[in-house]
Amino acid sequence: MLSPPEADLVRRDGVLPGLATVLDPEALLAALAPVFPTADVRAASIRYVRYKPHTNCLVAYRLDVDGTESQTVDVHAKVHRLDAPEKLGKARQHAHVPGRLGLGRIVLEDRGLVVWVFPDDLRLRTVRRLADGNARARLLRRLFPDRPELWAGTLRTLRYKPERRYVAQLETAGEAQAVVKVHAAPRYQRAAASAAAFSSHPPLRVPQVLGRSDAHGIVALEWLPGRLLGAMLADEAVARDAVSAVGAALGELHSQRDARVPAIRPGTDVGALFALATDLGFLCPELARPAQELAARLAARLARTSPELRPIHGDFYAEQVLLSGSSVAIFDIDQAALGDPAADLGTFIAHLERDALGGGPAERVPILRTALLEGYRAATGCPASPPQPAVDLHTAVGLFRLAPEPFRAREPDWPQRIAAILARAATAAAG
Numbered sequence: 094m095l096s097p098p099e100a101d102l103v104r105r106d107g108v109l110p111g112l113a114t115v116l117d118p119e120a121l122l123a124a125l126a127p128v129f130p131t132a133d134v135r136a137a138s139i140r141y142v143r144y145k146p147h148t149n150c151l152v153a154y155r156l157d158v159d160g161t162e163s164q165t166v167d168v169h170a171k172v173h174r175l176d177a178p179e180k181l182g183k184a185r186q187h188a189h190v191p192g193r194l195g196l197g198r199i200v201l202e203d204r205g206l207v208v209w210v211f212p213d214d215l216r217l218r219t220v221r222r223l224a225d226g227n228a229r230a231r232l233l234r235r236l237f238p239d240r241p242e243l244w245a246g247t248l249r250t251l252r253y254k255p256e257r258r259y260v261a262q263l264e265t266a267g268e269a270q271a272v273v274k275v276h277a278a279p280r281y282q283r284a285a286a287s288a289a290a291f292s293s294h295p296p297l298r299v300p301q302v303l304g305r306s307d308a309h310g311i312v313a314l315e316w317l318p319g320r321l322l323g324a325m326l327a328d329e330a331v332a333r334d335a336v337s338a339v340g341a342a343l344g345e346l347h348s349q350r351d352a353r354v355p356a357i358r359p360g361t362d363v364g365a366l367f368a369l370a371t372d373l374g375f376l377c378p379e380l381a382r383p384a385q386e387l388a389a390r391l392a393a394r395l396a397r398t399s400p401e402l403r404p405i406h407g408d409f410y411a412e413q414v415l416l417s418g419s420s421v422a423i424f425d426i427d428q429a430a431l432g433d434p435a436a437d438l439g440t441f442i443a444h445l446e447r448d449a450l451g452g453g454p455a456e457r458v459p460i461l462r463t464a465l466l467e468g469y470r471a472a473t474g475c476p477a478s479p480p481q482p483a484v485d486l487h488t489a490v491g492l493f494r495l496a497p498e499p500f501r502a503r504e505p506d507w508p509q510r511i512a513a514i515l516a517r518a519a520t521a522a523a524g
Contacts, residue, residue, distance in 0.1 A: 094119060098508050102154045108147050111204030115152045116142070121170060123450050125208065128199050133159035140167075141254065142501045146375040153255050166390065167211035169255035176203045209255065216256040216277040219309040223248055223261070223275070233263075236273075236304035243270055258427075262316065272314040272424075275490035281310040281428070287429035287484050288312050290352040290404065297336060297345040298422040317422045319415030326411055326448075329457070333464045339414055340438075340468025340517065342421035343406070347434045348473065352404035356431040364391040366493065373515070375493055376500055377508045380515060384496075387519055391493060394522070400433040400479065410444035411439040435479035439487025441465060446488065446521070447495045450513050451504075485524045492518035 095103065095117050103113045114120045119138040125134065136157040144150040151171040158166050183384030199208040209215065212224035222228040230244050237243045248261040259275040276284045291299045300314040325335045370388035374381030415422040442462050450454040466484070470476050492514055499510035
């Protein structure tokens with residue numbers, strides 16, 4: 094059942110007729126029931142929402158299915174405008190086989206709704222090949238021509254964002270051997286280039302590229318052992334030293350001036366801020382004006398900055414870091430670019446602030462922020478660089494970008510949580 098804010102959202106976006114269905118697990122199951130007469134779908138849970146008002150809405154689901162080997166099936170449902178028939182036409186070419194969960198696509202014409210059953214994905218077609226044993230062996234042979242021991246490997250899904258990216262662990266004999274990433278076409282070239290842009294230099298480790306296939310949008314990377322920093326942050330006894338070490342590793346990454354990464358086009362960040370403000374204003378009408386005003390303030394401050402550009406990670410936070418002994422592995426470098434080093438530091442701190450607003454220990458954020466900056470500045474030998482105002486600015490920008498996450502993750506009371514993130518972003522911008 095839709096919450097009152099979601100029901101209001103559906104009412105205001107009348108051009109997406111299937112929006113009420115795609116946002117409501119019970120409604121989606123009811124709509125799919127006639128299509129799966131032999132499959133007992135017992136429950137559905139939302140994993141992720143990607144919504145463009147008046148355009149489309151994609152919702153990733155996990156179905157709890159009785160009678161299947163895995164007991165769970167991933168699907169993603171996407172609702173389109175009815176005046177975009179070409180979107181439904183592509184899906185109609187491979188209609189679902191009644192009674193068989195896992196084949197083809199389900200098209201509900203009257204709602205503008207298409208349901209894709211994993212591994213089917215319109216923009217990640219290689220994923221279906223990887224799910225087939227024979228096709229996977231042929232692809233692995235292409236990725237690892239000199240390592241026949243990997244050709245019969247199996248894949249375990251690590252992360253999957255429909256239509257964007259699929260990440261899996263390649264295993265042989267139960268042992269992790271590599272990470273396999275499949276990217277949608279618009280993102281693949283940049284991700285593949287960024288993966289090879291940096292080199293390991295203590296304390297920094299970056300995964301080595303083991304193979305790639307431009308034809309299939311695949312990059313295979315070295316598997317690095319270690320413990321995720323996100324898990325370590327819960328341990329107060331080790332968190333501060335761990336974050337300090339991460340700051341030092343980030344400083345080493347930023348020092349690799351010969352890294353071949355693209356420059357961020359002027360105005361890209363500013364345009365994205367205003368577009369995001371518009372979307373936030375539609376999600377929460379009462380936040381429309383504060384979001385636009387904050388976007389304008391952040392854009393004006395960004396326009397006045399002229400930092401020395403360095404190769405940066407581009408989306409740096411705790412879940413992109415592994416620690417093993419004295420080494421710090423930084424991965425998921427898909428969005429690397431020439432940019433302001435303060436952007437990586439601010440993004441990391443913004444995630445700490447966001448976690449605190451979600452119920453984490455707020456009193457530890459200043460401690461970890463200080464540890465990050467101390468480690469970074471000690472490694473770079475620049476005790477005042479980047480300047481604190483730049484870090485505060487990019488912390489505010491990072492929080493602003495994180496503001497839609499409570500809705501995307503379907504957190505309880507998501508309008509209030511979005512408002513809290515925006516308020517914290519405004520405070521950071523003023524600091």
